[in-house]
Amino acid sequence: MHTQETPPRRPRLSPCRLLGTRLALVAALLLPGAGLAAEPGIVIATASPAGVYHATGRTLCRLLDVPCEARPSGGSAANLEAVRNGEVTADLAQSDLQYQAVTGTEGFAAVGPDPELRAVFSLHGEPFTLVARRDSGIGGFADLKGHAVNVGNPGSGQRGTMMTLLEAWGWTLDDFRPAHALPADQQSLALCHGNIDAMVYTVGHPNPSIQQAVRLCDAKLVDVTGPGVDRLVAETPYLAHATIPAGLYTADQPAVTTFGVRATLVASEQTPPDAIYAIVAAVFDDLDAFKSRHPAYSDLSPARMMSEGLSAPLHEGARRYYRQRGWLTAEPPVPPEPATPPAPADPTL
Known part of the structure; x- marks a missing residue:
């Protein structure tokens, strides 16, 4: 897929065209067998209410003039399972787990590839963030060994990324x-109470949960670097080195070097194209207004959102909108083949 570097801006939809889009969406949602017969309107699976995913889902719902629910969930893996099972209209998922769902690898090895998974667009970058108590003696990822660490709940993106990193590092949860x-x-809260020494979070910044840990619990953000990280980034197409800006949480907080993924919006091929078209139009018809809703969106652009972190083919509803804007000049690539044969599912995921 090729995109223009600086797509031409288009004015907001005229009232007549906007009404037509909304009516088409309502009709799609009311069609028998449209994929969400038991659900009211649009349902977007998010993650913890404390993270940017849930804030993003709520923002998307506010932009739509039809019933829409931003539904908290266990995270990316749980969301991708919900899309596969036809339980939601769309969901937010980390780019690494999107790739694994498409290829049927890692935590998706047991269920196999999802041939109906479709990409809509990508969103903010999500650095893998390590937060540690200042009295823990943890100054880098290598110092975590032997400490009490929260790796995330099963089904969450942060746990999936942590398991991938542990494998590259040669460690296990033990x-x-x-x-x-x-x-x-x-x-x-567990960090503040001393029940854990460190926590990891794959999330957009600034984040209120991390802000709480840093400002109220004498915690600090820690670099995640080393040969294991370098090897992982070099071998993985959906990962990249990342920096958390200095001064984001406290005036003396230094810039933090780590790596990360991107948040993505995905849906099933069975989700009505009009529903996905309406979501895409709501974001891109006034992208500046959308970007103003959260600091994590500051680097978004149509070119990046249509390409970065997307492993699944584009959904027909998204493809229709991008063609109308003149942004899509070639068909998206075929989903990637797994680099290695699928490994047995990790029983801890």
Whole structure:
């Protein structure tokens, strides 16, 4: 797929055209067998209410003039399962887990590839963030060994990324004493109470949960670097080195070097194209207004959102909109083949 570097801006839809889009969406949602017969309007699976995913889902719903629910969930893996089972209209998922769902690898090896998974667009970058108590002696990822670490609840994107990193590092969960499986909205409190020494979070910044840990619990953000990280980024197309800007949480907070993924919006091929078209139009018809809703969206552009972190083919509803804007000049690539034969499913995921 090729995109223009600076797509031409288009004015907002005229009232007549906007009404037509909304009526088409309502009709699609009311069609028998449209894929969500038991659900009211649009349902977007998000993640913990404490993260940017849920804020993003709520923003998307506010932009639509039809019933829409931003539904909290266990995270990316759980969301991708919900899309596969036809339980939601669309969901937010990390780019690494989108790739694994498409190829049937890692935590999706047991269920196999999802041939009906479709990409809509990508969103903010999500650095893999390590937060540690200042009195823990943890100054880098290598120092986590032997400490109590929250790796995330099963089904969450942060746990999936952590398991991938542990494999590259040559570690397992047994290297922590112990590994905790708390959801994102509980880990800062556990850090404050001294129940864990460190927590990981794959999330857009700034994040209120991390802000709480840093400002109220004498915690710090820690670099995630080393040969394992370099090797992982070099071998993985959906990962990249990332930096968390200095001064984001406290005036003396230094820039933090790590790596990360991107948040993506995905849906099933069975989701009505008019429903996906309406979501895409709601975002791109006034992208500046959408970007103003959260600091994590500051670097978004149509070219990046149509390409970065997307492993699944584009949904027909999204493809229709991009063609109308003149942004899509070639068909999207075929989904990638797994680099290695699928490994047995990790029983801890």
